[in-house]
Amino acid sequence: MRLPAAMALALAALCAAGCASARNNPAGSIRIYALKYGESAYRANLVNTLSSDRLVRFNWLFYLVESGSPPHYTLIDTGFESAKLRSQFRLRNFRTAADLLSLAGVKSGEISRVILTHSHFDHAESVVQFKNSEFVMQREEFRSLSDKSIAAFLKSRQTAGKLQLIDAPRQSVGEFELVFTGGHTPGSQCFLVQNRLVAG
Numbered sequence: 001m002r003l004p005a006a007m008a009l010a011l012a013a014l015c016a017a018g019c020a021s022a023r024n025n026p027a028g029s030i031r032i033y034a035l036k037y038g039e040s041a042y043r044a045n046l047v048n049t050l051s052s053d054r055l056v057r058f059n060w061l062f063y064l065v066e067s068g069s070p071p072h073y074t075l076i077d078t079g080f081e082s083a084k085l086r087s088q089f090r091l092r093n094f095r096t097a098a099d100l101l102s103l104a105g106v107k108s109g110e111i112s113r114v115i116l117t118h119s120h121f122d123h124a125e126s127v128v129q130f131k132n133s134e135f136v137m138q139r140e141e142f143r144s145l146s147d148k149s150i151a152a153f154l155k156s157r158q159t160a161g162k163l164q165l166i167d168a169p170r171q172s173v174g175e176f177e178l179v180f181t182g183g184h185t186p187g188s189q190c191f192l193v194q195n196r197l198v199a200g
Contacts, residue, residue: 007040010079030067030175030194035100036060037079039089060091060122063198064104066173073106074113074174075133077200080125097126115176117144117200118185128153136173138180139165 042058063076076101077102080086081096098108108117109132116124116137127135127150135157142158142165145151157163164173166189181199190199 004113032193032196032198033064033104034061035064035079035104036093036095037062037099037100038086038094038132040090040092042089051108055082062097062123064101064106065092065193066106068135072174074176075111075130076115076198077123078114078126078130079123080121081129082121082125085121085125097129098190109187113174115173115178115191117190118187119147119150120189121147121150123200130174134162134164136164136166136178138178138187138189139181140182141185141189144186161198 036059038060040058040060041055044053046055047056047058049056059191064081065074065076066072067074075097079097086094099106101111101126108129111130111133112134114127114130114133116127118124119137119141125147135154137154142154142163145154154163158165166173166178166180171178175193179190179192179197181188181190188200190196190197
């Protein structure tokens with residue numbers, strides 16, 4: 001599929017040139033797309049910026065990774081959809097995860113794996129939208145879950161045998177190498193794919 005013009009600000013290809021059809025992705029190739037589900041003004045001292053302004057424009061993102069042929073889909077984080085949180089952070093141009101995936105020609109049920117960089121609401125609140133997916137996260141992050149709805153859902157995935165907990169500083173999961181970082185949360189992690197390091 002070729003991404004429509006309307007997706008220009010929502011889907012940005014980070015790996016591989018062009019936006020060739022996901023259904024015709026050559027075996028062995030990987031494409032990573034940043035999915036922007038909203039934007040807002042955000043305090044500059046809380047983000048990595050050189051701006052001297054108090055507030056900066058902030059894009060709220062998660063990632064879609066497409067690999068192989070026929071394609072295999074992984075999400076890195078899920079974003080959030082709570083109307084209360086959207087109002088609190090004054091999100092503009094909001095789109096749900098399902099909306100963004102649909103525009104990319106992918107159904108939520110086709111996401112076979114969700115890798116969580118950490119469990120803050122803006123990265124993990126929408127996990128409940130991916131009931132058919134396997135989830136991957138650091139064990140230390142799972143132990144420290146504080147959001148009750150996220151914790152309950154991920155514990156149900158563990159009971160169903162659909163939660164992989166990572167204990168090693170670096171571990172391969174499919175085409176990804178997961179790298180424990182800690183710091184931001186007890187079990188924060190980044191991922192390496194095709195020699196590119198992506199942080200949540």
